[in-house]
Amino acid sequence: MRPSTDALIVIDVQNDFCEGGALAVSGGSEVVAPINALMAEFPVVVLSQDWHPADHASFASQHPGRAPFQMIDMPYGPQVLWPDHCVQGRSGAAFHPDLDADRAQMIVRKGFRRGIDSYSAFFENDHTTPTGLDGYLRARGVSRLTFVGLALDFCVQFSAVDAAKAGFRAEVRQDLCRAIDLDGSLAGARAAMAAAGVALI
Numbered sequence: 001m002r003p004s005t006d007a008l009i010v011i012d013v014q015n016d017f018c019e020g021g022a023l024a025v026s027g028g029s030e031v032v033a034p035i036n037a038l039m040a041e042f043p044v045v046v047l048s049q050d051w052h053p054a055d056h057a058s059f060a061s062q063h064p065g066r067a068p069f070q071m072i073d074m075p076y077g078p079q080v081l082w083p084d085h086c087v088q089g090r091s092g093a094a095f096h097p098d099l100d101a102d103r104a105q106m107i108v109r110k111g112f113r114r115g116i117d118s119y120s121a122f123f124e125n126d127h128t129t130p131t132g133l134d135g136y137l138r139a140r141g142v143s144r145l146t147f148v149g150l151a152l153d154f155c156v157q158f159s160a161v162d163a164a165k166a167g168f169r170a171e172v173r174q175d176l177c178r179a180i181d182l183d184g185s186l187a188g189a190r191a192a193m194a195a196a197g198v199a200l201i
Contacts, residue, residue: 004123007142009121009163010035011149011177013099014050016092018150022085025151025178029096034176035148036100044142046133047101048121048149048159048180050086051109058117059084069182076116076126080182090111098182108133120158122166134166144169152177153189161196171199 015021017029018028021067050170060068068083086093095101108131110118119126122133137145145168147160156177162172172193179186182193193200 001043002041003144004043005141005143006042007046007137007140007161008039008042008146009145009149010039010045010047010099010104010146011121011159012050012086012151013149014046014086014092014094015094015096016050016085022083022092025180028150028177029098029177031148031150031176032096032098036098038146038148038176039100039103040172040177042146044095044137045104045141046106046121046136047095047099047104048108048110048133049093049095050118051088051112052086052114053114054084054087054115056084056087056111056117056165057115058082058111063181068181069146074116074125074148076124078124086111106133111186119155120162121155122159122162127162137168142168145171147172148176150178152179153181153185157189158194160193160198164193164196164198169199170197171201174200 016023017025060066070081108121117122145163160170160172
């Protein structure tokens, strides 16, 4: 067992991000079993969960004439338009059925505000509206975070960078992540994480 100061942060291992889902990440389900095994090493386990209303502003379906994966400008900055995914209460938003979600002590739901997306488990995409995860981890005495999950170049990246900026020691297990790699987003994500001081292992 790792020290009490260590936490495993499992990002968005949900049906819609796995094979057959609305926003499937290639090989997404491959990370489930090894993540389950890794949970046993950590005294603190947190899951994040995309939790969108059906009319979320990041959905291409809410922007007539727009298609998934196009970019638009939102009040908080550039936004990728996504296929409808991880809608609250629907099967796509549920954790992968083989994920040992019962091992988690906290589940952080994000992206539930209609008008703003949330990649990071720490902040909405305005980079100022907190999810509460920072306070929870500090109250638990956690200082070092290991990130795994989906997708490496979006929600994992944003979460790990925010963690490093907040003063946590942050590392990403790349073998336990999968990426979308949208127009070079994977290379950009690795560069951004390295620049923020995130350890890529």
